[in-house]
Amino acid sequence: MYNKGTIIPGLIIFVLFVTFPIWFNGFKAGTPPKPELPPGGEKKCVESVEYMRANHMQLLDEWRDNVLRDGNRSVVTVEGKDYRKGLQMACMQCHSNKEKFCDSCHTYAAVNPYCWDCHLSPKEAASKEETR
Ligand code: HEC
Ligand code: HEC
Ligand code: HEC
Numbered sequence: 665m666y667n668k669g670t671i672i673p674g675l676i677i678f679v680l681f682v683t684f685p686i687w688f689n690g691f692k693a694g695t696p697p698k699p700e701l702p703p704g705g706e707k708k709c710v711e712s713v714e715y716m717r718a719n720h721m722q723l724l725d726e727w728r729d730n731v732l733r734d735g736n737r738s739v740v741t742v743e744g745k746d747y748r749k750g751l752q753m754a755c756m757q758c759h760s761n762k763e764k765f766c767d768s769c770h771t772y773a774a775v776n777p778y779c780w781d782c783h784l785s786p787k788e789a790a791s792k793e794e795t796r
Contacts, residue, residue, distance in 0.1 A: 667721065697772045700764040710740050710747070710754065721777075751783050760786045 709716050711723065727749045730736045739746045740754060747754035759765040762785040770776060784792065 686774060686786065697768040699768050700759075700761055702758040704758060705758055706743065706758045708742050709758075710742055724755075724779075727754075732767075751784075756786050762786060 711719075718721070731739065731749055737748050737750070739748055741747075747757060756762065762780075766777075
């Protein structure tokens with residue numbers, strides 16, 4: 665003989681108990697970083713956030729080709745302000761804290777773009793200015 669009234673809740677509790685480590689760790693480890701908004705107070709990116717989140721790497725490649733292959737350092741206008749295409753000349757003008765912006769995601773996603781082997785981060789650029 666069994667009692668439906670206790671077996672079903674019993675099963676539910678058992679399943680929750682057994683799977684607890686999975687979903688508990690899932691929630692903790694799965695919290696993505698919150699990249700810092702531009703400290704300068706800009707409200708919009710060069711494209712929509714969704715687009716940027718998914719495609720900023722391709723956009724940077726495109727821009728590099730525009731500038732280096734086609735000699736076309738055209739201008740992007742965001743909220744009435746002009747930026748010349750480039751890593752330092754556009755992206756980092758707004759996202760001036762590389763550590764709290766680019767790096768926060770990249771560390772989380774375990775990617776390490778090699779761009780900074782050559783391109784200066786805003787911090788490095790500032791310290792160069794000082795020693796000049
Ligand atoms: C081996 C050195 C080197 C590496 C590594 C490198 N770049 Fe560059 N990049 C350059 C040089 C040199 C220019 C030309 C600078 C100029 O004409 O203003 C340039 C220009 C660019 C430009 C257009 C102009 C500008 O000033 O930003 C973009 C965009 C760019 N690189 C993006 C990237 C990205 C993204 C990465 C990483 C995936 C990267 N680069 C890695 C050397 C490098
Ligand atoms: C005019 C200032 C400005 C420029 C230039 C700019 N951004 Fe942004 N970017 C922003 C703002 C503001 C946001 C957040 C927008 C929002 O939350 O609606 C953002 C969002 C993003 C995001 C998504 C962040 C998230 O929370 O998921 C990425 C990635 C990004 N930018 C990368 C770049 C790259 C790479 C460049 C250069 C190609 C660039 N941005 C140029 C202002 C700028
Ligand atoms: C919202 C999170 C987020 C932010 C903010 C962000 N990135 Fe990324 N970035 C990623 C992820 C995730 C990848 C790996 C994507 C992939 O492999 O498909 C990546 C990859 C890249 C790559 C290609 C690297 C490679 O080895 O393939 C470049 C270049 C890059 N990011 C530049 C930047 C720059 C410059 C900034 C700051 C202006 C920035 N990203 C900000 C999430 C972010």
